[in-house]
Amino acid sequence: MNHFSISQLKQLPIVMTSMSRWDGDFSSASWSLAKTFSQKRPVLYVDYPFTLIDFFRERSTAAVRKRKAALLWGRSSLNPLPDFGRHLYALTPPLTLPVNWLPRGRVYRFLAKWNDRRLANSIIEGLKRINEKEFIFFNSFNPLYMNHVPPNFKPTVSVYQSRDNIRALEPYLRKHGAANEIQAIRNADLNLATSRQLQTDLQELSGKEVAYFPNAADFDLFKVAYKKELPLPEELKDIPRPMIGYTGNICHRLDYDLIAGICAANPDISLVLVGPRNHAGHTRIDLDKIPNLYFTGPRKIEQLPGFLSHFDLLILPFLCNDVTKSIYPLKINEYLASGKPVVATPFSADIRSFFPLIRLQKDASSFALAIRQELDNDTAEKSEKRYLEASTNTWEEREKHFWELLAQTFSL
Structure with a gap:
């Protein structure tokens, strides 16, 4: 050597x-x-x-x-x-x-x-x-x-x-x-x-x-969700707005009680999960019976900016446990590159380091309220700050x- x-x-x-x-x-x-x-x-x-x-x-x-x-x-x-x-x-x-x-x-x-x-x-x-x-x-x-x-x-x-x-x-x-x-x-x-x-x-x-x-993040790939008006993906054409989104594996890391609570508290909002469904055995909730919860199935990373550009807000609804406290999620900088507001649970020191650029809430009622507040109070200035943060990561x-x-x- x-x-x-x-x-x-x-x-x-x-x-x-x-x-x-x-x-x-x-x-x-x-x-x-x-x-x-x-x-x-x-x-x-x-x-x-x-x-x-x-x-x-x-x-x-x-x-x-x-x-x-x-x-x-x-x-x-x-x-x-x-x-x-x-x-x-x-x-x-x-x-x-x-x-x-x-x-x-x-x-x-x-x-x-x-x-x-x-x-x-x-x-x-x-x-x-x-x-x-x-x-x-x-x-x-x-x-x-x-x-x-x-x-x-x-x-x-x-x-x-x-x-x-x-x-x-x-x-x-x-x-x-x-x-x-x-x-x-x-x-x-x-x-x-x-x-x-x-x-x-x-x-x-x-x-x-x-x-x-x-x-x-692949900043050059995801920044187009901030910079350009991208075509609406076919999977989103019949989903009512506003739309909030999650991209990634739908697996053991997600808090399904929280997801159900978000949907119940905001019945006029559509929650769209983009990714492979691997939640079997990790929740007893019948997710398919939640009327404002939608699944697109897995999509290649190159397709994700098209989804992010049409979501009004993005979420990271992870459980707070021994698995997630060691996670710096790949998607946080992808989310921020799109300029969209983000609400997450405070599952790790790494995700907490992004506050106050993102909102952090743990329980369903506070999380659902934060979604509403971020949708109502988003600005171009806030969006640019998120985008610039992603450009450094x-x-x-x-x-x-x-x-x-x-x-x-x-x-x-």
């Missing part, structure tokens, strides 16, 4: 792993960062591996069908994605063994290492195909793989980024992920955390320094900060 200057490191390809796939149902911080890095250097964005069981269960889906040759035979595993980044590649690794069900011990470690070798070999082969040997390994929150790198996998620099409190997530992820994440941090040269709470927790648990590296700024942290780590 010592023979590389920071200018030389900036030229190296980046191999990024995460728990998201590049063509998933909703945007992810890892994918956004990969696209930004790829403007100036090759980036291999590694798909979250499909296990044998995943392949069997999902064999009829479009995601598996288009990857079948790569998953089974290693063919067409590396694909350029010039529409997303100048030097961006998607790498599909071969099928891995399902090992997470095993108890921690010798068998689990043996099979997990077999998976890691299989993943490492596919990455090395992908690098060969673009004539690269030296590389930066950037694990963006995938502690289930490569927390111990195989002997033949020799990155010039190893980076680990935590983006969520895995110790408070579902049992499947935390079973091995919690311990694996600490090991990944101890093995990395540079460690990053997207929230202040994560930074504090992980430093205490690992005994290593962890840098604060918050999420950002871009992925390009985060990339600059990354190289600064790397230079500090190695005193370059």
